[in-house]
Amino acid sequence: MIEIKNFSKSYKGGKKAVDNLNLKVEAGDIFGFIGHNGAGKSTTIKAIVGILDFEEGDIFIDGRSVKEKPMECKRITAYIPDNPDLYEHLTGIQFLNFIGDVFQVSREEREERIQRYADGFEITGALGDLISSYSHGMKQKLAIISALLHKPKLLVLDEPFVGLDPKAALNLKNIMKEICKEGNSVFFSTHVLEVAEKLCNKVAIINQGKLVACGETKELIQNTTLENLFMEVVEHDK
Amino acid sequence: MISNSMLLLKILFLNQFKINELKEKDSKYRRNVILVGISIIIVFVMMAVYSFAIGWSLGVMGIAKVIPGYGITIVSLITLFFSIFKSNGILFGMKDYDMIVALPFRTRTIVASRFLYMYIMNTLFALVIMIPLGLVYYMFEKPTSFFFFTWFCGIFLSTLLPTALAAMIGGLIAYIASHFKYTNVVSILLSLALVIGIILSSMSLGSMDESSTDLSRFTQLGEQISKQINSVYPPSELFEKAINNQDIAALLSFIIISVAWYVLFVQVLSLKYKSIHTAIFTHSTKSNYKIQNLKTSSVLKALYRKEIKRFFSSYAYVLNVGMGAIMAFIMVIAVFVLNPEQLERIAKIPNIQNMLIKIIAFVFSAVIAMSCTTSVALSLEGKNLWILKSLPIGTKTIMNSKILVNLTITIPIAILFGILMNLKWKTDFITRIMLFIIPIIYSILSAVWGMFINIKLPNYDWESETTVIKQGMSSAIGMLGGPVFAIVPVLIILAFQTVPYQIFHIVITLIVAGIAWLLYRNIIKYQL
Numbered sequence: 001m002i003e004i005k006n007f008s009k010s011y012k013g014g015k016k017a018v019d020n021l022n023l024k025v026e027a028g029d030i031f032g033f034i035g036h037n038g039a040g041k042s043t044t045i046k047a048i049v050g051i052l053d054f055e056e057g058d059i060f061i062d063g064r065s066v067k068e069k070p071m072e073c074k075r076i077t078a079y080i081p082d083n084p085d086l087y088e089h090l091t092g093i094q095f096l097n098f099i100g101d102v103f104q105v106s107r108e109e110r111e112e113r114i115q116r117y118a119d120g121f122e123i124t125g126a127l128g129d130l131i132s133s134y135s136h137g138m139k140q141k142l143a144i145i146s147a148l149l150h151k152p153k154l155l156v157l158d159e160p161f162v163g164l165d166p167k168a169a170l171n172l173k174n175i176m177k178e179i180c181k182e183g184n185s186v187f188f189s190t191h192v193l194e195v196a197e198k199l200c201n202k203v204a205i206i207n208q209g210k211l212v213a214c215g216e217t218k219e220l221i222q223n224t225t226l227e228n229l230f231m232e233v234v235e236h237d238k
Numbered sequence: 239m240i241s242n243s244m245l246l247l248k249i250l251f252l253n254q255f256k257i258n259e260l261k262e263k264d265s266k267y268r269r270n271v272i273l274v275g276i277s278i279i280i281v282f283v284m285m286a287v288y289s290f291a292i293g294w295s296l297g298v299m300g301i302a303k304v305i306p307g308y309g310i311t312i313v314s315l316i317t318l319f320f321s322i323f324k325s326n327g328i329l330f331g332m333k334d335y336d337m338i339v340a341l342p343f344r345t346r347t348i349v350a351s352r353f354l355y356m357y358i359m360n361t362l363f364a365l366v367i368m369i370p371l372g373l374v375y376y377m378f379e380k381p382t383s384f385f386f387f388t389w390f391c392g393i394f395l396s397t398l399l400p401t402a403l404a405a406m407i408g409g410l411i412a413y414i415a416s417h418f419k420y421t422n423v424v425s426i427l428l429s430l431a432l433v434i435g436i437i438l439s440s441m442s443l444g445s446m447d448e449s450s451t452d453l454s455r456f457t458q459l460g461e462q463i464s465k466q467i468n469s470v471y472p473p474s475e476l477f478e479k480a481i482n483n484q485d486i487a488a489l490l491s492f493i494i495i496s497v498a499w500y501v502l503f504v505q506v507l508s509l510k511y512k513s514i515h516t517a518i519f520t521h522s523t524k525s526n527y528k529i530q531n532l533k534t535s536s537v538l539k540a541l542y543r544k545e546i547k548r549f550f551s552s553y554a555y556v557l558n559v560g561m562g563a564i565m566a567f568i569m570v571i572a573v574f575v576l577n578p579e580q581l582e583r584i585a586k587i588p589n590i591q592n593m594l595i596k597i598i599a600f601v602f603s604a605v606i607a608m609s610c611t612t613s614v615a616l617s618l619e620g621k622n623l624w625i626l627k628s629l630p631i632g633t634k635t636i637m638n639s640k641i642l643v644n645l646t647i648t649i650p651i652a653i654l655f656g657i658l659m660n661l662k663w664k665t666d667f668i669t670r671i672m673l674f675i676i677p678i679i680y681s682i683l684s685a686v687w688g689m690f691i692n693i694k695l696p697n698y699d700w701e702s703e704t705t706v707i708k709q710g711m712s713s714a715i716g717m718l719g720g721p722v723f724a725i726v727p728v729l730i731i732l733a734f735q736t737v738p739y740q741i742f743h744i745v746i747t748l749i750v751a752g753i754a755w756l757l758y759r760n761i762i763k764y765q766l
Contacts, residue, residue, distance in 0.1 A: 051627040074630035085621035087544060089551035094544075097532055101540030102629050107532055115529050128527030133520075 001025050001154050001185035002048060007057035008209075009043050017043040019209040021057070025154075025187050025202070028180050032196035032217070033189040034230060035206040041189040042082070044206070045158050048187070049079040061154055075103070078147035082159035082189075084139050088132035092123065092142050095131060096149065103150035110149055117145040120171050136163045144172060155179055157188035161195060173199055197226040207234050242343055246351035247358075253334070254355075254705055270695055274711040286370045293374030302378035306389075307478035309371040310396050311471040313364045317400040319436065320708075321356060323429060323557045325408030327704025328352050329507070330515050331554070334701055339512070346508040353405055353504060359709070360397040368393045375481070384484050391489065392477050395496040399473060402503040407432070409507050409514065416517030425553045430564065433557070437568060537631060541639035548618065549611060549643055554707045555618070562608025562717070563647050569605055570651065573598065574658040595663055596739040597728045599673050600746075602655050603680035604724035606648050612688030613716020615640040617697045617706045627766055634762040637689055644685035652677035672743040679747050683754040684720035690757045691716045693764050723750060 002025035009018045018040040025031045035041045046052035048059055050070050059066045061073040087095055093114075100110040118124040121141040131139065140163050147155060155176070161169050176186045176199065190196050196203055197217060203226065204214040212233045213220060221229050252258065259267045293305050329352050332338075338348055372389045375381070411432075415424035468475040473495055480489035535543070549555050573581065578591040619626060626636055656674035663669075695712040697705075707713055727746045731739050 049628045051624055071630045071632065074628065077628075079624075079628045081624055085624070087548070087622055087625070089547055090544065093527060093529070093532070094547070097534075098540050098544055099629075100532070101535050102537055102631060104534075104537070107534050110534075111529055111532055114532075118529070124529065125525040125527055126523065127529070129523040129525060133523050 001027050001029070001062055002031075002187060003060040004044070004048075005058050005060070007044070007047065007054065007059060009040075009047060009052065009054045009056070016209050018047075018206075021206070021209075021211055023204050023211060023214055025185050027183050027185055029185050029187075029202050030176055030180050030200045031185065031187045032200035032203040033187065033206065034191075034193065034196055034203055034226075035189070036191075036234065039206045040209040041206060042158055043209075045079075045156055045187075045189060049077060049156050050074055051079075075150075076153040078150065078152035078155050080140075080143045080147050080155075080157045080160055082162060083136075084143035086131050086139055086142060088130065091130055092127035092134070095142065096127070096146055099146040100149050105150050113149055113151075114145065117148055117175075120175075121145065121168055137165060137168065140164055141168055144175075148175065151184075152179075153184045155184070155186045155188075157186070159190060160188055161190065161192055193226045193230060197221065205230055205233055212236075242347045243350040243354065246338065246343065246348065247354050250351060250355050253701055254709075256699075270711070274695070277711075277715070282366045285366045289367045290370035290374060293371040297374050297378035302375055303478070303482050305371050305375045306392065306481040307468060307474040309368050310392060310474040310477045313367050313396040314400040314471050314474070316363070317360045317397045318404050321360060321401050321404030322407050322432065323554065324704055324708045325356060325405040326412050326425070327554045327702050327708065328356055329405060329409065329511075330412055330518055331702040331704050335515060335519075344508075345511050346504055349507050349511055350504050353401070353500070356405065357397060357401045357500075360401050361394060364393055364396045368396060379482075381481070382484065385481060388477075388480050388484075388489055391493060392481070395493060396477075398496040399499045402499040405507070406503050409503075409510075412518060413510060413514050416514050421518055422551060422553055426556050429553070429557050433561070433564065434568065437565070538635050538639055538642075541631070541635060542642050545615065545639050545643045546646065549647075552618075552703060552707075554704045555611070555614070558707050559611050559614065559713070559717075560609055560647060562605055562610070563651055565608070566602060566606040566648075566651050566655070569602060570655045570658055574662055593732075595665055595669060596731050598659065599655075599676035599743070600680075600724045600728045600731075602652075603677045604721040604728075606652055606655075606677055607680050607684035607720020607724055608717050609644070609648050610684050610688035610713075610716040610720060611644045611647060612640050612685050613692050614706050614710060614713050615643070615689070616692040617700070617710060617712060618703060620698050620700055620703075620706075623698050623766070633764050633766055636766065637761050637764070641685045641689055644688065645681060648681035648684065649678060652681050666740070668740045668743070672740070672747065676743065676747055679750050679754070680720060680724055683723060683750050683757075684716075686754045686757045686761065687719040687723075688712075688716035689761050691719065693761060723753075 002023075004021050004023050007018060007021045008016055010016050021040075021044060033041050033044070043052065047054050048061070048066065050066055050073065054067075062076055064072050066073045087098075090098065096110070096114055105113075114127075115124070118127060121144070123138055123141050123145075126134065126138060131142065134142065140160075144160070147157075160172060164172060173195075176188075179186055200217050202215065203217050203220060205212050213229065217226070220226075224232075256267055259265050260271055262268060289309075292308075293302075296302055296305055296308070329349070332352070368389070372393075375389075376385065379385075411425055411428045414428060415421045418424040468478070473492060476488045476492040476495070479485045480492060549560075573594075581594070582590045653674065655677050659673045660670050692712045695710075695715070697710055697712065700706050727742060730746075731742050734742075
C-alpha cells in the first residue's frame with residue numbers, strides 16, 4: 001500500500017530530517033512508526049500525504065507516485081494530523097459535509113457513516129455547534145470521522161491517541177482493526193509503545209532521520225518488549 | 239508595569255514581524271521583506287512629497303499658519319479611521335492571549351502593550367506626514383527654536399489621542415456585541431453604521447460654502463480653513479496656538495489631553511478586558527444536533543460555501559476588505575441621487591457632468607477594486623492549510639472558489655452601477671454597454687490580481703488574522719492594484735480629450751481583460 005524508496009528530506013541549513021528512508025506497508029497492515037521527538041516521523045508522514053514537497057527519493061501509494069499522481073494518491077488516502085486545526089467558523093456537520101463533497105461521497109453513504117462514527121465517538125449532538133466551541137479531543141474525533149467518510153484505502157495518522165479519552169481511544173483502535181480486516185492499511189506514528197506493541201502487526205523505528213529497525217512486531221521484539229527494543233536501538237545508534 | 243509592557247511589546251514585535259526569520263540570510267521571508275520594504279519606502283517618499291507640496295502651496299498662498307492644525311488633523315483623522323477596525327483584532331484577536339494572561343502580568347500591562355503596538359505603527363505614518371509639513375512651516379514662518387520642541391511633541395502626540403479613541407470605539411463595539419448571541423454579526427453591523435456615519439459626516443463637513451471664498455483675500459481664507467479644521471478636530475486648535483503663538487499653556491493642554499485619553503483608555507479597558515475577551519471567544523452550544531438529510535454538492539460549490547462562510551465570519555475580513563464594496567455602494571447611490579450641481583460642489587470640479595460620463599466607470603472601478611478578498615484568502619488558510627494540501631482538490635478549483643467569493647461581493651454592485659447610471663444618463667449605446675462591462679472587468683481583474691499577489695506573498699504563520707488583513711503586504715498591494723489599473727485610464731482620457739472617449743473605453747477594457755486572463759493562467763498553474 002505504501003512504498004517509500006530512498007526518501008530524504010533536508011530543511012534549511014542542510015540538516016537531513018529524514019535520510020534515505022526505505023519501507024513498505026502491505027495491504028491489511030497496521031503499521032506503527034516510532035521515534036522520539038524530532039526523529040523525522042511527522043516529516044515522513046507529511047510527505048506521504050502530499051503536504052510536504054521533497055526532491056530525493058519517491059513514495060508510492062497503491063503503486064502510484066505521490067510526486068507524479070498526487071490527486072490519485074490523495075483520493076484513496078485519509079490523513080489525521082497530531083493537532084487538527086479545522087475550519088473553526090464551520091459547524092461540525094458543515095465540515096463533514098464539506099469533506100463529503102470533496103470526495104463526492106453519496107448522500108446515503110455520508111449520512112450512514114456520519115451517524116455510525118459520530119455515535120461511536122459520542123459527538124452527534126455537538127455536530128450542529130461551531131468547531132471553535134470544541135475541545136481538543138472533540139476536534140480530534142471530528143477529524144477522525146472526516147477521514148473515514150470516503151472509506152480510504154490508506155489511513156495515515158500522526159499521534160492519533162493524544163488528547164482522546166480512553167473510550168474514544170478504544171473506539172479508534174477498533175476502527176483501525178476494522179479497516180485492516182477489509183484489506184486496507186493504517187500507518188500511524190506514536191510515542192505510546194504499549195499501544196504500538198499490542199495494535200500493530202508491523203513497526204518501524206526511526207532515529208535521527210534514519211530507519212534503525214523495521215519488520216513484524218512479534219519477530220522484532222521476540223522475548224523482550226517494544227520499549228526495551230526501542231531504547232536498545234536508539235542507544236546503540238548514538 | 240512599564241518594563242513589563244515594554245517586554246510584551248518587544249515580544250509582540252518579534253512575533254508579528256518575524257524578526258528572527260529576518261535575520262536568516264537566505265530566507266524567502268527576508269527577500270520578500272526587502273522587496274516590500276523598498277515598496278514601502280517608495281510609498282512613504284511619495285506621501286512625504288505630497289505632504290510637502292500641500293504645505294508649500296499653503297505657504298505660497300500666505301497661510302502657512304494653518305499648517306500645524308492641518309497636519310495634526312490629517313494625521314489624526316487617518317489614524318482614527320484606520321485604527322477603529324484594526325483595534326479589535328490587535329486587542330482581542332491575538333492567539334497568544336491564553337498564554338499571556340496565564341503569566342503574572344497585570345491586565346493593564348497587557349492592554350498597554352497591545353495599545354503601544356498600534357500607537358508605534360501609527361506614529362511611523364505620522365512622521366512621514368508631519369516632518370515635511372514642519373519643514374515647510376519653518377521655511378515660511380522662520381519660527382524660534384521653541385518650534386522644534388513643540389513640533390517634535392506634535393509628531394509623537396498626534397496619533398496618541400486618535401489611537402486611544404479608535405481603540406475605545408473598537409472596545410465599545412466589542413463590549414456591546416459580546417452581549418449578543420451572534421457577536422460577530424452585531425460587531426460588523428455596528429461598525430458598518432459607524433463607517434457610514436463617518437463618511438456621511440465627512441461629506442457634509444467637506445462641502446465648504448464656496449460663495450464666501452474670495453481667493454484674493456487669503457488671510458480670510460486661512461482663518462476659514464483654520465476654523466473648519468478646528469471644528470473637525472478640536473485639539474488641533476491647541477497645537478496651532480502652541481506653534482503659531484509659542485503658547486506653552488496650549489502645548490501643555492495638548493500634551494495633557496493626549497496622554498489623559500491614553501491613560502483613560504488603558505484604565506477603562508483593563509476593567510472589562512477579560513470579560514470582553516471571554517464573551518467574544520466563548521460560544522453558545524446547543525449539543526442537540528440530529529443527523530437529517532444532508533445536501534451534496536460539487537467540489538467547487540463546497541469550497542465556495544466554506545470560503546464565503548469564512549468571509550462573513552470574520553469581523554476584520556468584512557470590514558477591511560469589504561470596505562471598497564461598501565464605499566462603492568455609497569458612491570453609486572450618491573451619484574444616482576445627487577443632481578449635477580450637488581456633485582460639482584462635492585467634487586469641486588466645474589462642468590462635471592460632461593467629464594463624468596467619460597470617466598465615472600473607471601472611478602467607480604477604482605473604488606470597487608479595493609474590495610480584494612483574494613489578496614488575503616490564501617494566507618487566511620493559515621494553520622488550516624494542511625486540509626487543502628492533503629485533500630484531492632486541484633489548485634484551479636481552490637483558486638476559482640476564492641475568486642468567486644470576491645466576485646460575489648463586487649459584481650452585484652458593479653451591475654447595480656450599470657443599471658443606475660443607465661437610468662441617470664441619456665447617452666450613446668457603446669457608453670451604456672461599457673457602464674456595465676468596465677466595472678465587471680475590473681472586478682474580475684481585482685480578484686485575479688489579489689490571488690496572484692497572495693500566491694507571491696503568502697503568510698500562513700500568523701497569530702492574529704488582523705496581521706494578514708490589515709498589515710499584510712499582500713493585502714496592501716492587492717487592494718491598491720485594482721485602483722491603480724483604473725486610475726491610469728482616467729488620466730489618459732482626461733489628457734486626450736479630443737479623441738472620442740468610447741475608443742479608450744473599448745481598448746482599455748480589452749487590455750484589462752487580457753491582463754486578467756494572463757494572471758489567471760499563471761494562478762491556476764500554482765502548486766499549493
